[in-house]
Amino acid sequence: MSIRISHQSVLYLLLSIAALVILFPLLFTLSSSFMTSAESAAYPPRILPSGMDWSNFTKMFDTIPVIRFITNSFIVSTAIMVGQLITSAMAAYAFAFLRFPGKVLLFSLFLSTMMIPWEVTMIPNYITVRSWNWIDSYQGLIVPFVASAFGTFLLRQYFLQLPRELFEAAKVDGCGHIRIWLRLVLPLSTPALATLAVYSFLTSWSNYLWPLLITNKESMRTVQIGIGMLQFEEVTAWNVVLAGIVTLLLPSLILLIVGLKPLVRGITAGALKG
Amino acid sequence: MEKDIVIAPPLSRKPSRVRSTTSLRAKKWNERFLAYVFLAPSLVLFGIFLFYPLIKSIYLSMFLTDPQGRVAEFIGFDNFTNVLTSSVFYNSLWVTLLFILFTVPTGVVLALILAALSHQKLRGMKLFQFFFSLPMAVSVGTGSIIWMVLYHPTLSVLNYLLSFVGIPAIQWLTDPSWALISIALMTVWLNLGFNYIVMLSGIQSVGEDLYESAKIDGSGAFRTFFRITLPLISPSLFFVSVVSIISAFQSFAQVNILTKGGPMNSTDLLVYNIYQDAFVNYRFGIGSAQALILFVVITLLTVVQFKFGEKKVHYQ
Numbered sequence: 166m167s168i169r170i171s172h173q174s175v176l177y178l179l180l181s182i183a184a185l186v187i188l189f190p191l192l193f194t195l196s197s198s199f200m201t202s203a204e205s206a207a208y209p210p211r212i213l214p215s216g217m218d219w220s221n222f223t224k225m226f227d228t229i230p231v232i233r234f235i236t237n238s239f240i241v242s243t244a245i246m247v248g249q250l251i252t253s254a255m256a257a258y259a260f261a262f263l264r265f266p267g268k269v270l271l272f273s274l275f276l277s278t279m280m281i282p283w284e285v286t287m288i289p290n291y292i293t294v295r296s297w298n299w300i301d302s303y304q305g306l307i308v309p310f311v312a313s314a315f316g317t318f319l320l321r322q323y324f325l326q327l328p329r330e331l332f333e334a335a336k337v338d339g340c341g342h343i344r345i346w347l348r349l350v351l352p353l354s355t356p357a358l359a360t361l362a363v364y365s366f367l368t369s370w371s372n373y374l375w376p377l378l379i380t381n382k383e384s385m386r387t388v389q390i391g392i393g394m395l396q397f398e399e400v401t402a403w404n405v406v407l408a409g410i411v412t413l414l415l416p417s418l419i420l421l422i423v424g425l426k427p428l429v430r431g432i433t434a435g436a437l438k439g
Numbered sequence: 440m441e442k443d444i445v446i447a448p449p450l451s452r453k454p455s456r457v458r459s460t461t462s463l464r465a466k467k468w469n470e471r472f473l474a475y476v477f478l479a480p481s482l483v484l485f486g487i488f489l490f491y492p493l494i495k496s497i498y499l500s501m502f503l504t505d506p507q508g509r510v511a512e513f514i515g516f517d518n519f520t521n522v523l524t525s526s527v528f529y530n531s532l533w534v535t536l537l538f539i540l541f542t543v544p545t546g547v548v549l550a551l552i553l554a555a556l557s558h559q560k561l562r563g564m565k566l567f568q569f570f571f572s573l574p575m576a577v578s579v580g581t582g583s584i585i586w587m588v589l590y591h592p593t594l595s596v597l598n599y600l601l602s603f604v605g606i607p608a609i610q611w612l613t614d615p616s617w618a619l620i621s622i623a624l625m626t627v628w629l630n631l632g633f634n635y636i637v638m639l640s641g642i643q644s645v646g647e648d649l650y651e652s653a654k655i656d657g658s659g660a661f662r663t664f665f666r667i668t669l670p671l672i673s674p675s676l677f678f679v680s681v682v683s684i685i686s687a688f689q690s691f692a693q694v695n696i697l698t699k700g701g702p703m704n705s706t707d708l709l710v711y712n713i714y715q716d717a718f719v720n721y722r723f724g725i726g727s728a729q730a731l732i733l734f735v736v737i738t739l740l741t742v743v744q745f746k747f748g749e750k751k752v753h754y755q
Binding site for chain 1: 443444469471473474475477478480481482484485487488489490491492493495496499506553556557563567570572573574575576577578579580581582583584585586588589591593594596599628631636640644685688689691692695696710713714717718723726727730731733734737738741747
């Protein structure tokens with residue numbers, strides 16, 4: 166018994182050290198955001214601030230349009246998420262339940278798009294979007310991402326697992342496909358839809374290269390671009406920048422806490438079933 | 440992945456309920472029509488933003504372009520020969536391969552160790568599990584700025600901590616022999632959350648009874664891990680490796696924010712190089728040629744991984 170307990174304390178010790186190392190960049194950020202400018206520029210660096218100095222946050226809100234960045238990211242990510250849910254759920258229903266010529270061919274076409282890295286299409290897409298005058302616009306940030314082969318595949322796999330008898334019964338009752346889709350398939354697939362929702366929101370939230378290419382105006386920048394530009398602007402006091410980081414991390418943190426479960430479920434299904 | 444692709448079996452027909460052949464035919468046409476309507480939004484978007492650009496990339500790669508992206512002169516495969524004979528391209532290919540080597544094995548092994556240590560149902564484990572998945576909340580833009588401060592040339596808190604163990608200050612981002620390692624270190628940290636979550640759910644999906652029976656058979660912790668856990672979570676291991684390699688190939692933001700490809704091109708990853716050619720120097724043709732080469736490399740690598748990796752993967 167005593168061996169077991171000492172085993173366990175070694176385990177906890179190892180885990181605590183690992184946690185400290187992994188959390189260090191975040192704790193450092195949090196701690197610096199409360200330091201005064203003098204404290205954050207001191208060497209040797211201070212680990213903890215002398216007090217809670219909230220002035221960095223007010224300074225940051227005055228100089229950096231953080232709220233604007235967050236709003237932009239939120240609008241763009243939400244629109245992409247909703248768009249992907251609709252287009253993927255429609256396409257997945259067709260592939261799972263409808264009979265039509267060219268199904269196998271079209272499905273392979275969908276799957277093949279997952280192989281095309283975004284970087285290959287980025288140059289022509291930039292030229293297209295620019296020719297439509299979509300630079301510095303929400304539609305330019307949103308529309309190219311509204312369809313998702315991954316989402317279609319994920320939902321189709323889920324739809325195929327739903328009990329078939331239900332649909333037979335609904336058909337016998339005279340339900341059309343649109344009603345079956347809306348009233349039966351979608352409500353029964355909430356877990357898969359939740360996985361796709363979290364996944365697409367998170368990926369568009371952290372999208373960097375595309376917004377960098379097609380936004381020039383500060384008012385259209387998303388979180389990722391806005392934060393990356395901080396270093397070039399007059400704000401060079403690190404504690405103010407880090408206060409910005411803390412503010413920007415808050416929404417992602419909430420999202421992680423809310424979305425972790427459905428995401429893990431989805432990833433696990435993908436990883437285990439291959 | 441292919442083996443799960445099962446085309447839906449045709450719905451069983453119930454001839455007794457069919458009143459006439461005309462309504463059956465109408466139903467069939469209705470179904471076809473609806474199918475194409477349901478596929479249309481995705482197909483249109485893929486057409487405009489994936490297939491057309493793919494073909495346009497091939498087209499652009501054979502031309503010289505003006506800064507507006509208009510083609511100026513047909514030059515055949517000159518862009519490709521230029522790329523394939525330029526030392527800049529081979530340098531960035533080499534840098535990318537080194538980057539994969541630095542980030543993928545480290546990231547996978549670290550996540551595996553953390554998951555193996557923290558999967559048990561003990562008091563406080565949920566908290567550790569939350570801590571280890573936290574980097575997932577940090578996106579690459581935000582993470583890069585945090586590490587930019589940690590790597591600061593004069594105020595680096597990392598150098599300060601290293602000074603306690605007698606290691607002299609490192610010029611993390613400005614020393615050509617350190618810059619790529621610094622970028623890799625930051626990337627490993629950034630991806631740890633995702634890798635850890637996949638590994639953890641892999642380990643947790645191995646039945647508790649298996650561990651119990653191994654324990655009863657007198658198998659030690661290490662033996663159990665290597666003989667039972669590792670083979671059973673090989674699908675998760677494989678998944679994480681494939682995803683990590685692809686994402687390493689596509690890394691861009693950390694380089695753009697932290698080093699701009701320097702010092703002395705030591706962090707000039709492929710995608711950053713493409714970005715430079717296309718959007719800084721406005722050489723869309725040569726950028727497209729490089730992007731297509733990247734596409735071929737990623738495709739080949741993924742095929743090779745599936746060919747050789749899948750054999751060793753044990754699916755339950």
